[in-house]
Amino acid sequence: MKIHLPYAGLLLTLALAPWIIPIIGDPFWLSVLTEIIIWSCFAASINFLFGYVGLLSFGQALFFGFGMYGVGIGISSFQLPFWPAFFLGPFSATVMALITGIFAVRLTWHYFAIITVVFSLIFYFLALTLKSITGGDDGINFSLPDLFNFMGYTVSLTNTTTQYFFTLGVVVLCFWLIKIVMSSPYGRCLIAIRDNDVRASLIGINVYKLRLSAFVIAGFLAGVSGALFALFGRYASASYMFYHVSGEGVVWAIVGGVGTLLGPAIGTGVFILIREVVSSHWQHHALIVGAFAICIVIFAPEGIVGLWKKYSKRGPK
Amino acid sequence: MNQTIIALAINGIVFGLIVALIALGLSIIFGLLDIINLSHGDFFMVGTVFAYTTLSVLGHFWPALIIAPLIGFALGALIQFSIIQRIKNNAALSIVATFGLSMIIQEIVRMTFGAAPKRIMPPITGTFGMFGIEYEWYRIFAAIASIVAIGSFFIFLKSTKLGVWMRAVRHDRDTATTMGIPTQKVYLFTFGIGFAMAAVGGVIAAPITTVDFRTGVDILPFCFMAVIIGGLGNLPGTVAAAVLLAFLEGVISGFATPTIARIFSLVLMSSVLLIRPQGLFKGLTK
Amino acid sequence: MKPFLRIENLSKSFGGVKAVNNLSLELFPNRINAIIGPNGAGKTTLFNLITGFIKPDSGKIFFDDIELTHLPIHEISLLGIKRTLQIKSVFNSMTVYENLWITLSAHQGNVNPFKEISRYPEIKRRVNEIIEQLGLEHFANIQAGALSYGDVALLEIGMAIITSPKMILFDEPVCGMSPAETEKVVSKITSLAKETHIVIIEHDMDVVFKMADEIVVLAFGSKLASGTPKEIGSNQQVKEVYFGTDEVDA
Numbered sequence: 001m002k003i004h005l006p007y008a009g010l011l012l013t014l015a016l017a018p019w020i021i022p023i024i025g026d027p028f029w030l031s032v033l034t035e036i037i038i039w040s041c042f043a044a045s046i047n048f049l050f051g052y053v054g055l056l057s058f059g060q061a062l063f064f065g066f067g068m069y070g071v072g073i074g075i076s077s078f079q080l081p082f083w084p085a086f087f088l089g090p091f092s093a094t095v096m097a098l099i100t101g102i103f104a105v106r107l108t109w110h111y112f113a114i115i116t117v118v119f120s121l122i123f124y125f126l127a128l129t130l131k132s133i134t135g136g137d138d139g140i141n142f143s144l145p146d147l148f149n150f151m152g153y154t155v156s157l158t159n160t161t162t163q164y165f166f167t168l169g170v171v172v173l174c175f176w177l178i179k180i181v182m183s184s185p186y187g188r189c190l191i192a193i194r195d196n197d198v199r200a201s202l203i204g205i206n207v208y209k210l211r212l213s214a215f216v217i218a219g220f221l222a223g224v225s226g227a228l229f230a231l232f233g234r235y236a237s238a239s240y241m242f243y244h245v246s247g248e249g250v251v252w253a254i255v256g257g258v259g260t261l262l263g264p265a266i267g268t269g270v271f272i273l274i275r276e277v278v279s280s281h282w283q284h285h286a287l288i289v290g291a292f293a294i295c296i297v298i299f300a301p302e303g304i305v306g307l308w309k310k311y312s313k314r315g316p317k
Numbered sequence: 318m319n320q321t322i323i324a325l326a327i328n329g330i331v332f333g334l335i336v337a338l339i340a341l342g343l344s345i346i347f348g349l350l351d352i353i354n355l356s357h358g359d360f361f362m363v364g365t366v367f368a369y370t371t372l373s374v375l376g377h378f379w380p381a382l383i384i385a386p387l388i389g390f391a392l393g394a395l396i397q398f399s400i401i402q403r404i405k406n407n408a409a410l411s412i413v414a415t416f417g418l419s420m421i422i423q424e425i426v427r428m429t430f431g432a433a434p435k436r437i438m439p440p441i442t443g444t445f446g447m448f449g450i451e452y453e454w455y456r457i458f459a460a461i462a463s464i465v466a467i468g469s470f471f472i473f474l475k476s477t478k479l480g481v482w483m484r485a486v487r488h489d490r491d492t493a494t495t496m497g498i499p500t501q502k503v504y505l506f507t508f509g510i511g512f513a514m515a516a517v518g519g520v521i522a523a524p525i526t527t528v529d530f531r532t533g534v535d536i537l538p539f540c541f542m543a544v545i546i547g548g549l550g551n552l553p554g555t556v557a558a559a560v561l562l563a564f565l566e567g568v569i570s571g572f573a574t575p576t577i578a579r580i581f582s583l584v585l586m587s588s589v590l591l592i593r594p595q596g597l598f599k600g601l602t603k
Numbered sequence: 604m605k606p607f608l609r610i611e612n613l614s615k616s617f618g619g620v621k622a623v624n625n626l627s628l629e630l631f632p633n634r635i636n637a638i639i640g641p642n643g644a645g646k647t648t649l650f651n652l653i654t655g656f657i658k659p660d661s662g663k664i665f666f667d668d669i670e671l672t673h674l675p676i677h678e679i680s681l682l683g684i685k686r687t688l689q690i691k692s693v694f695n696s697m698t699v700y701e702n703l704w705i706t707l708s709a710h711q712g713n714v715n716p717f718k719e720i721s722r723y724p725e726i727k728r729r730v731n732e733i734i735e736q737l738g739l740e741h742f743a744n745i746q747a748g749a750l751s752y753g754d755v756a757l758l759e760i761g762m763a764i765i766t767s768p769k770m771i772l773f774d775e776p777v778c779g780m781s782p783a784e785t786e787k788v789v790s791k792i793t794s795l796a797k798e799t800h801i802v803i804i805e806h807d808m809d810v811v812f813k814m815a816d817e818i819v820v821l822a823f824g825s826k827l828a829s830g831t832p833k834e835i836g837s838n839q840q841v842k843e844v845y846f847g848t849d850e851v852d853a
Contacts, residue, residue: 056409103591110353110408114545115590121538122583125576185708185723186716188697192705195694201676202654202686203709203762210714244534247355247416254413286424293417297410298403 014168018161032276034164036269038228041171043252043264044178045221051259052182053214054194058246059116062123063219065241066093067226069134072236076142089227090220097219105211117243127238139237157231167228174221179261190214255296257305266304322571323448329567331456333560334463339518340543340555341470342511348487348550349507352401352411356419357540358533360512364519365528366430369437378440385520386513393512394505401508426530434529459521466517467556479506542586607632607800613662615648622648624824634816635796637803641845645824646804647689650772654686655679683769687759687776695748699739699758702747703730703765710766733761753780760788770800777810789814
């Protein structure tokens, strides 16, 4: 299995980040990078459905929330150790994706987008109502059990560097999974459905079943990012299940470049960086973010990765 | 308890009429331009800010009812011209663009108006006895004003040249263009009217809600619900759905929390989408 | 000889208009069957009913004794029934090669998410075979969305034949093609008829009368006449339905 040079270079840079960053700036940026990586996985779940299957989900925050609360409630209410809690997050998100997907995937385009919002709102309001369990908008805090405890040698995510590598490892695995799936016959079927769902069923593809499976995969990815987020902040809050969070993810994915592997990561990175950089100097960073989104949509509708591809094709001849 | 329910129910109808006004704007933008306008709730919010500003600057509330639609229309047309037009009716891109727009509008309001929620006093004070409760005069006015605005809109659609053009473009864009209808101007106008209607709704609602840069976010899903349950493209249906939903939510919040009432509307909406996506009020389509 | 396709009392209305009106039909193997008729006669609707796009209001459809009437589209396809569409449509973002690849892979029910595409040599071989047969070598790596109409039609035919299906429904296969392309397609379909059941909808009368062994004429959703090209050519009713009654020739 060949690993392309650009990917290898990127991975290497990311792997060395904990040592590079303190040299060029404040170590705080390592946490920002960790956050970017976590949310890239979220954007990737949106891109998976929209870019490869043609379904725009506006409710991935729902599965993010289940991933987040799976970990949070697992630790605070059930006192689960690390690995079971970390497993519970994406697992419950995946189950939810299956249950909601059975209904949602029967619809397409506008109706699909809308019902994903509706489902995510239902659970948002439910989470608000069940305040005793979820802490509502204020959320719940919890302390992190150790990752690994052996003969007095403890590995815990409270260490920023450990946290970074753990997050990086999990998300890289997820992206690798996406790459493998999309290079398979199954992935080709998804693209066929995206291009022309009528033709797809005419050649024998069970469009409903494949869409549902893709929806479940996307739910899993969003759940992973939710679980990582809970571990990152030792915190879970219903406010992260609101449709605004889904919307941001959609913006990141589209600006990064729909239907590309790294698009969601780049889009997420750009927006979070803008937010962090600008907000340290000027409190009205929302203006810049909004203006940037609009400019991309008007001048570079294929997203940042699309721009890159266009210019690298025209490159030195 | 009984009387509270009645009050809540009537409040619901009043609120529903206001939302209907806003949702109609959302519906025509969606129907004609194929744009999912995520900033539409913020247009409403800007309307509430107009009301507050007019009151504090001019000392009177009533001018806002004229100022808001005029400025709102201008702003809407400007947004359509500078941004929306360039996305060429691509629904996915419009989500990103209107999301960005929403962020910008909210931030501008936060910068100029401030982050703290404010309230304004209703221009008509006093209550009267109705169904055994004391009901505010202003809310009755709000209902009537909304009905007048909605009615004017439908008359406009049916009787004026521009209204006919709008309906033609909604039915069949390409045929309308070949028939010589200036579709670009119609789009400008549609977006302008959409903003204006939401702004007027904001003005009417201002005295009975809070003026806060975040109120758009809460009202947006409700508007979408009205449009979908009423049936995409079914304008009278949107009105009926908005009133029905608000009425139901009002009544239910008498027995349970408003949050539970909202959950109920959302579940109803899911059912409609899954079972009858063309909406509940098919018979009312023109 | 048993019919390979049997339609029994098939009816379908769209909002008050009877597109297919109590149609009964039998098509027999070892001949090229053509379905013709004026616009609105119900030809494409019939294809849509057979392939599962729409469900009939009443009646049944049998293919080799298997009832197709209520099966979903993809299941009908997997039975070996393939079709081309009136408005040619393929997978625009994929290349010609990829279009053919996925057609064959999907027919084999392949939804493996882990094995890489390049590791299917048998599919690759068959795709290249079809590309050669149809003369699509120049376009193999061009995105389908960039092809000319005639080439898309060729691709569609390639997609219809690559799985060696049991029955192919061609909906206006030479529409919009140049005479040279038409010639190529006609000879291809004729040679196919030896191994596959073929049913064609076509408006080009030259093509129909040249290719078809058996013609069925539909009008207003019902069968007006059926027979050999010679019989149909001299059928007065058929002429009327196409050209109207000629009052000069009393």
